[in-house]
Amino acid sequence: MSKIIVVGGGAAGLELVTRLGRSLGRRAEHTITLVEPASHHYWKPRLHEIAAGTFDNELDAVSYLQHAACHGYQYVQAAMTGLDRSTKTITVSQPVNGEATLDYDYLVLAVGAISNDFKTPGVSEHCLFLDSAEQAQRAWALINPLLRTQGEHRLSIVGAGATGVELAAELAKVSEKLQRYRHGASLSITLVEAADRVLPASPACMSEKVQRKLEQQGVTVLTNTRIQRAESGRLVTADDQVLTADLQIWAAGIKCADWLTQLDGLETNRINQLKVHDTLQSTLDEAIFVMGDSAECPQPDGSFVPPRAQAANQAAGHLAHQFARLMKGKPLQPFLFNDGGMVVALGHDYAVGALMNDKVVLRGRLVRNLYDTIFRLHQRILFGWGRVTALVMLKRIKGLLSPYYKGNAS
Ligand SMILES: Cc1cc2nc3c(=O)[nH]c(=O)nc-3n(C[C@H](O)[C@H](O)[C@H](O)COP(=O)(O)OP(=O)(O)OC[C@H]3O[C@@H](n4cnc5c(N)ncnc54)[C@H](O)[C@@H]3O)c2cc1C
Structure with a gap:
């Protein structure tokens, strides 16, 4: 067991x-808990x-409780x-029953x-x-009233990585749709980046295309601009420029939560990531x-493996395979990340992608379909192809019947 x-x-x-x-959880001798x-x-x-x-909550959110019940694991x-590594236990805090150990x-x-x-x-x-x-729901709860109030509203987004770029483009699209409803509300979006180009971790030719598209959508892009402090309704840059806004969103950089540095001596790096060997085992404990x-x-x-959805997906597939080997007493294999490129969505009908080791940069509606495919591949693992096909068809039908800007729902 x-x-x-x-x-x-x-x-x-x-x-x-x-x-x-689906594999080990179906056998009585193993329990899988999320x-x-x-x-x-x-x-x-x-x-x-x-x-x-x-976002379509009905079709694209997954209830853990229901999913666990159907897929052989406990939630x-x-x-x-x-x-506590000596007793092989973790402490958890539950919303209803308080602290527990597992x-x-x-x-x-x-x-x-x-x-x-x-x-x-x-x-x-x-x-x-x-x-x-x-x-994200809290952000929408504050953005939505702006979209429903006549006049021009300002929004600043700090960080032009995938998160900042995709958010700026999506909001610009919503604002553009709203102009068509002649409602009189519009969003003026400023995207601020400390590096000399948007998507600094991507190939330069991809950054150029993304910035051009953002500017076509009406987004003001400020590169080489570092924020030195944030105040109520304004950001102050390193050269004392003041950017005023109704809302400010911080989407820059990544780090891991501070509690990871307190895990019974497990090694962490300067951004609190846990250090692992190439087998994904913690450097100090092979059971973790x-x-x-x-x-x-x-x-x-x-x-190092980059912090990307694609890498997370590959690591999950790799570890599932390694657990099967572990149960058979076979040695673990290293995790080798295979970079399939990067795709960034710019609204619901456009995306830019760098593929084949960044040799090819593509853009347009077809690339947006490719972006969706990455999400559908994630859903395929969660549900299988049958349900994913049904979800895609339902989404198409709903897309024809319901407006892009929903006005009161997230
Ligand atoms: C807006 C946005 C856009 C992005 N766009 C892209 C993109 O276009 N391409 C790309 O490759 N990547 C993108 N990323 C990054 C990508 O989402 C991440 O690399 C990926 O989700 C990492 O997967 P993960 O499983 O490591 O972490 P996550 O997907 O973040 O999952 C972590 C989970 O851990 C849970 N958790 C946190 N703390 C605890 C705790 N104490 N106990 C138990 N559970 C806990 C969280 O609730 C969460 O469910 C984007 C990220 C954001 C925010």
């Missing part, structure tokens, strides 16, 4: 428990759609707070990352974040695995 606990039901964790639930504080799973690369009011709604034979940590305010004064008090569905954004996993060329 082996007890496997997976902490965090995001892009990586939910795929892993689904795979393990520990996750939220009640529903939202694929994180789509959080900007929640913040812009264009504990709780947040992990501590670890024991494991193997522990997998997949708790993701959050944006990094780089200790910039005022950011935590005066900016919104997009690190969870709850935060870490994957996704919360892992610093080395690659043969000396680089």
Whole structure:
């Protein structure tokens, strides 16, 4: 009998428990448990759609309770707070029953990352974040009244990585649709980036195309602009320029939560990621695995696996396979990230992608379909092709019948 606990039901964790639930979970000798504080799973690369009011909750959110019941794993709604390696137990905090301890034979940590305010004064008090569905819903609750009030409203987004770029483009699209309704409300969006180009981690030719498209959509892009402090209704740049706004969203940088540095001595790096070997096992404890954004996993060329949805997905597939080997007493294989390129959505009908080791940069509606395919592949692992096909068809029909800007729903 082996007890496997997976902490965090995001892009990586939910795929892993689904795979393990279908394989090992069907046998009485293994139990697979997911520990996750939220009640529903939202694929994180789509959080900007929640913040812009264009996300379809009915079709694209997943209830953990229901999913667990159908896929052979147990779901504990709780947040992990501590670890005792000597007794192989974790401490969790549950919304109803308070603190509890759970024991494991193997522990997998997949708790993701959050944006990094780089200790910039005022950011935590005066900016919104997009690190969870709850935060995205809060952003929408504040953006929606602006869209319903006549006049021009200002919104500043700090950080032109995938999160900031996708949010700016989605909101620009919503604002454009609203102009067509002749409602008299519009959003003036400023995207601020400290580096010399948008998407600084992507190839330069992709950045150029993305910036051009954002500007066509009416977004003001300020590169080489570092924010030195945030105040109520304004951001102050390093050269004392003041950017006023009705709302300010911080989408820059990444780091992991501080509690990961207090896990019974497990090694972390400067952004609190847990250090692992190439087998995804923690450097200090071979019964503890870490994957996704919360892992610093080395690659043969000396680089580390990037914090991307694609890497989280591949790590989950890899670990599911490795657990099968472990149960048969076979040695573990290293995790090698295979970079299939990067696609960034700019509204619901346009995307830019760099593929084939960044040799090819494509853009347009077809590339947007490719972006959707990445989400559908995630859903395929969660539900299988049959249900995904039904979801795609339902979405098409709903798209024809309901407006893009829903006005009162997220
Ligand atoms: C708006 C946005 C757009 C993005 N766009 C892209 C993109 O276009 N392309 C791309 O490759 N990547 C993109 N990303 C990044 C991508 O979403 C992440 O790389 C990916 O989700 C990482 O997967 P993960 O499983 O490691 O973490 P997550 O998906 O973040 O999941 C972590 C899970 O852990 C849970 N958790 C947190 N703390 C605890 C705790 N104490 N106990 C238990 N559970 C806990 C959380 O509730 C969450 O469910 C985007 C991210 C955002 C926010």
